[in-house]
Amino acid sequence: MVQTLARSESRAKTRPALIDGDFHNELNSIKDIYPYLAKKWQTHIETHGVRGPAGGTYPRFMDHREDARPPSGRVSGSEVGWSAKDYLDPYNVAHAMCIPLTPAGRQLNFELDAALASAVNDWQINEWLDPEPRLRASIAVSTENPPAAVAEIERVAHDKRFVQVQFGGRTAEPLGRRKYWPIYEAAAKHGLHIMSHAFGSYGNPITGAGWPSYYLEDHVGPAQSAQANVVSLITEGVFDHFPTLKFVSVENGFGWIPSLMWRMDAAWSLLKSEVPHLKRKPSEYFPDHVYCTTQPVEEPHRPQQFVEMLEHFGPMVNNIVFASDYPHWDSDDPDFALPNILSEEIKAKIHYANGKNLYNL
Amino acid sequence: MIEAQVEGDRRAAIGQTVIDAAIHNEVPSTRALYPFLPDFWIEHVEQTLFKGPTDSYYPTNSPIAARPNSRPSPEEVPEPLTGRSRVAAAAGPPPASAVGVVQREVLVDGVEAGVLCSPYPIDSIHNPDAAVAFASAVNDWQIREWLDKEPRLKASIVVPIQVPDLAIREIERVASHPGFVQVALPIRTAHPLGSRIYHNLWETIARNNLVAGLQFGGVPGVPPTPTGWPSYFVEEYVDMAGVFATQVTSIVCEGVFDRSPSLKVALIEAGFTWLAPHMWRFDKEWKNLRRLVPWVRRAPSEYIREHVRLTVQPLDAPDDPKHLLQVIDQLGSDEMLMYASHFPRVHAADAEEKLIRHLPEGLARKVRSENARALYGL
Numbered sequence: 001m002v003q004t005l006a007r008s009e010s011r012a013k014t015r016p017a018l019i020d021g022d023f024h025n026e027l028n029s030i031k032d033i034y035p036y037l038a039k040k041w042q043t044h045i046e047t048h049g050v051r052g053p054a055g056g057t058y059p060r061f062m063d064h065r066e067d068a069r070p071p072s073g074r075v076s077g078s079e080v081g082w083s084a085k086d087y088l089d090p091y092n093v094a095h096a097m098c099i100p101l102t103p104a105g106r107q108l109n110f111e112l113d114a115a116l117a118s119a120v121n122d123w124q125i126n127e128w129l130d131p132e133p134r135l136r137a138s139i140a141v142s143t144e145n146p147p148a149a150v151a152e153i154e155r156v157a158h159d160k161r162f163v164q165v166q167f168g169g170r171t172a173e174p175l176g177r178r179k180y181w182p183i184y185e186a187a188a189k190h191g192l193h194i195m196s197h198a199f200g201s202y203g204n205p206i207t208g209a210g211w212p213s214y215y216l217e218d219h220v221g222p223a224q225s226a227q228a229n230v231v232s233l234i235t236e237g238v239f240d241h242f243p244t245l246k247f248v249s250v251e252n253g254f255g256w257i258p259s260l261m262w263r264m265d266a267a268w269s270l271l272k273s274e275v276p277h278l279k280r281k282p283s284e285y286f287p288d289h290v291y292c293t294t295q296p297v298e299e300p301h302r303p304q305q306f307v308e309m310l311e312h313f314g315p316m317v318n319n320i321v322f323a324s325d326y327p328h329w330d331s332d333d334p335d336f337a338l339p340n341i342l343s344e345e346i347k348a349k350i351h352y353a354n355g356k357n358l359y360n361l
Numbered sequence: 362m363i364e365a366q367v368e369g370d371r372r373a374a375i376g377q378t379v380i381d382a383a384i385h386n387e388v389p390s391t392r393a394l395y396p397f398l399p400d401f402w403i404e405h406v407e408q409t410l411f412k413g414p415t416d417s418y419y420p421t422n423s424p425i426a427a428r429p430n431s432r433p434s435p436e437e438v439p440e441p442l443t444g445r446s447r448v449a450a451a452a453g454p455p456p457a458s459a460v461g462v463v464q465r466e467v468l469v470d471g472v473e474a475g476v477l478c479s480p481y482p483i484d485s486i487h488n489p490d491a492a493v494a495f496a497s498a499v500n501d502w503q504i505r506e507w508l509d510k511e512p513r514l515k516a517s518i519v520v521p522i523q524v525p526d527l528a529i530r531e532i533e534r535v536a537s538h539p540g541f542v543q544v545a546l547p548i549r550t551a552h553p554l555g556s557r558i559y560h561n562l563w564e565t566i567a568r569n570n571l572v573a574g575l576q577f578g579g580v581p582g583v584p585p586t587p588t589g590w591p592s593y594f595v596e597e598y599v600d601m602a603g604v605f606a607t608q609v610t611s612i613v614c615e616g617v618f619d620r621s622p623s624l625k626v627a628l629i630e631a632g633f634t635w636l637a638p639h640m641w642r643f644d645k646e647w648k649n650l651r652r653l654v655p656w657v658r659r660a661p662s663e664y665i666r667e668h669v670r671l672t673v674q675p676l677d678a679p680d681d682p683k684h685l686l687q688v689i690d691q692l693g694s695d696e697m698l699m700y701a702s703h704f705p706r707v708h709a710a711d712a713e714e715k716l717i718r719h720l721p722e723g724l725a726r727k728v729r730s731e732n733a734r735a736l737y738g739l
Contacts, residue, residue: 059653169587170588172588172589173588173589174590174591174596175588176591176592177589177592204589205587206587207553207587207603207604208584208585208600208607209551209581209583209604209607209608209611210553210556210583211552211553212555212556212610213555213557213611213614213615214614214615215653216614216646216654217610219650220607220639223639224586224587224603224604224606224607225587225588227599227600228588228600228603231596231599231600232586232592232596235591235595235596236593253638253642255637255642256638258679258684259632259635260599260635262677262678262679263635263675266675266678266710267709269709270707271423271424271594273424274594275593296642296645298642299641299644300641300691301640301641301644301691301693305637308691311684311687312679312687
């Protein structure tokens, strides 16, 4: 009898390598990081729980793909070995950027927040980066408490498997505000990017007009919060002040980038006297400083419009990095995310070369 | 010199008729409202710190707030109030604050009609009694000082959006006046506009055959972005497109168009190049999550094409006209875009020069006049 290769093995042997800008290493429970957390904070969590800015509960059907759940029954994405077997191997993922979505960075109690961030980073080193050499990671920090964030960056930045500093999608203030500059200074010093992942909120609603009613709206909204952050970073002069710093927008889509560049340039041409510190026209900051990952990939009404959109990207086409969002419910399958109409050259850039350049792999 | 000023000349040269879908008429001074305000509020303005709303949708003295020649002569308007008046610091009467200056500067060179869209910041007045009194006064002032004097102009009803029941009452009070074709609503609000808080308001607008004109700005007191208050107005100006996008999301998701199938929404001074990518994302998420909003029976982009219209400014346009034509094609409808001067405001690009002259003849005519004519029944 002829033995056929398992589907995953056959795929891995025939496909080009992939770099994934959004791979989630998940906690099965907060207890996963207890080995890295001081006893007093374990007691605090057991007694008082974790507490962030509240508000924003939506009925929704799932967070994680059931088909990615490990045989142990733990949460999908919470076992490095299973994620490797289920995703990294079959798709020939050369490197994936871990983005841990945890309570760290979201606490109102700043001391607890800093302790959680350190615990998450030690957990990443020991349970993800050490066992799996294909992984790189994002440094969890207490974003609303910059002195603690800087200390944490200084503590772990020597480990070059950390490639970026993690922010939620909705910080307490727009990302360009001076409050966050010490974090950018520390990141720039160590050659780390700053990365903002969709959704996480430090109290602000997903719209500039209050809280919407449905999870559907919550899921359309990150494109707007990401734009507000890009506008803020550029307008405040962050990239003039930190000329090597790069901003990576994750899970916010990317179809909005051309229109935003056009709009910023038009507005700046009228109002530049308000922001005389800007050294360049806003759109000129984009190619050097603004990067985006693909998932959820744009789905124009006609495939040709995807090609048009990338034409409108101009040099920004080098700043699009593939992302799967594995193992979340809306993750993109690398085989189907990009439309067939794209040239192999463009696909290769997005699937591999752009990520290799961005993360210095 | 600001290029927008020569639009009228160019149009005259090519002999086209034009409808101006948005002219932002200002109240020159709270004194102008005295004939229409209850004594209680006149006394209040005369005797207390309160001189009327102090906020504005555009920064009063900003280089984009007033074109040259957009201010009436002092003889055309009442004396400004001193004290905490919104306009006291301005260099002369507020722009577009008398019908004469609009007749001289806008209703010329082939412009056959215009739609006034007042940016009077009723939404900043948290006292509901003051809010409705001032809204009523502004509407009565619009009837006497604008609609009675100039039949080529139509106007927008100003309402206290923060108190929907009172907004409904104000619409019912003046909607029978044939000069009112629209209800002016600020795009920035404390709650998303599709919310059930506003459902009766939407039904009132539709029942009275009015257009809902969602305009740039608003001063609801909540931050204009999902990440808080930006430092600079230029950010708020850019980020406003995101507020327009989220309001469209909300209105479609909450079934406003399902409940009021005749309703039309005009997005005023939103720009439009952001819309196609927004529709792509919205359609995609609707496919995933439509079980949450089962009353939304068609793809969101279909509702948007049927019910939503946009003025073309600020023209967030690429340099290459070919790219701009692609963006317009991506909208999937030639009935959505409308020319508007947004007088007295200043924009970076001349719509005729940068956009309309590149369009095929039929579409150009629709943008110059026919889409607005159909929307406002002109």
